[in-house]
Amino acid sequence: MVDLREFRRACHEAARRTGGRLVEFRIADSVTPNFHQGVIDYSDHHLSIVCTRDRREPVVAVAEPRAIDATVVSAGPLTFVDAPDLLAVLAEFPAFQVLTPADLAGPFDARKWPGLHSADLKYWAPADLGEVLFNYWD
Template sequence: MTSLREFRRACHKAARRTGGRIVEFRIADGVTPNFHQGVLDHGGHHRSIVCTRDRAEPVVAIAEPRVIDGTAVGWGPLTFVEAPELVAVLAEFPAFQVLTPADLEYWAPVDLGEGLFNYWD
């Protein structure tokens, strides 16, 4: 199971080491989504570090965060993005398996990313 403490620590370290800052944590506590998010401001862009919550070896990846403003629906497939500097920091945490967009875009339903990080479990 994913340690929220370790996930938060990884997000803070990734933000700090790459010149970003944490904007918010979206901790999943219901049936869906099946992942947590650490949203950070990174080089003028918002990025989400997403982490599966119910796997023995948690998987993390970098995605565009959902806009949740009361009118937008916060579900659907994520858009994974390249962020090598964030991936390098996250890879220092042995508790997590870090995947890139290339790793995630080859499996059904649409891609592995959708299978691992979803709102439909």
């Protein structure tokens, strides 16, 4: 399970060191989504640091945020973003496994990611690792 205080600390530090400001911290406390996110504001765009909530070793990545004002609920796959500066800061936190968009676009190998329900994988038929790790499955 993810330590939310450590995730919040990582988000604040990543935002600070990359010239952004953490403007929203979304805790996933119902069935979906299966990830938390910290939304960072840069003067011309927003990014989200997403973190799996139910894995023994939490995985973090950078994605486009769903909706800044929280009025829109979207359940499709996340769009992962290549943000090397953010990922470098996150990699300094040993509590998290950091994955890049290239990692997440790769195939899912169940042997490398134990603990996922085979029925979910069969039903949802994810296209890649990113969809398996970060999703809105119920």
